[in-house]
Amino acid sequence: MNIQPNSVVALTYDLYTIENGEEVFVEKADDQNPLVFLYAVGMMLPKFEENLAGLSSGDKYDFQLVADDAYGVKDENAVTELPLDMFGEMEKPEIGSVLPLQDDEGNQFRAQVKNVSDTGVTVDLNHPMAGQDLHFIGTIISVREATEEELTHGHAHGADGQSGH
Known part of the structure; x- marks a missing residue:
């Protein structure tokens, strides 16, 4: 077949x-x-x-x-900072790790951690192979x-x- x-x-x-x-x-x-x-x-x-x-x-x-x-091509605007308090009691994510996220409509996606500061976590929402x-x-x-x-x-x-x- x-x-x-x-x-x-x-x-x-x-x-x-x-x-x-x-x-x-x-x-x-x-x-x-x-x-x-x-x-x-x-x-x-x-x-x-x-x-x-x-x-x-x-x-x-x-x-x-x-x-x-x-x-697709890498979208340089698909990098954003998430507030650190969004992670609650969890440990701060490590740079390079991938976070499972969900938007307001329930769509699931992944974001790679690019930077962690005292106030937030910078993530790249591009697909890792973009x-x-x-x-x-x-x-x-x-x-x-x-x-x-x-x-x-x-x-x-x-x-x-x-x-x-």
Whole structure:
């Protein structure tokens, strides 16, 4: 079966960022712990999915995404200071740590701590890979039709369709 909307894809990948012309390894998904997702429901980067369209089990892929097609360019205005009292009795966060935050509408996002002072915590709301070109290399392990339950839930329930819940 070829990758198409409403199919569940399991794949391996090695992900590299491209910094100053040099590739830097970021992370991988291997045969023991593959990336499994419901194709074309908006969970993955659109250009990532576009590069996989039509592939089937056993196919290898190797493509790059420019920052605009990945996590966007870095927004220098997406740095803000949070008041220290917002953290209550918690320990001050460490520089470089990532904080799970939520806005007034309940949307969850992450922010990386850039600085900590006596009055506040400066955070960068950009995605950690914003402004970076990405290089994916991998293999399609399996492609199958999504189950009705997966389509209803809007996500894959594992490579074999078993949710475990």
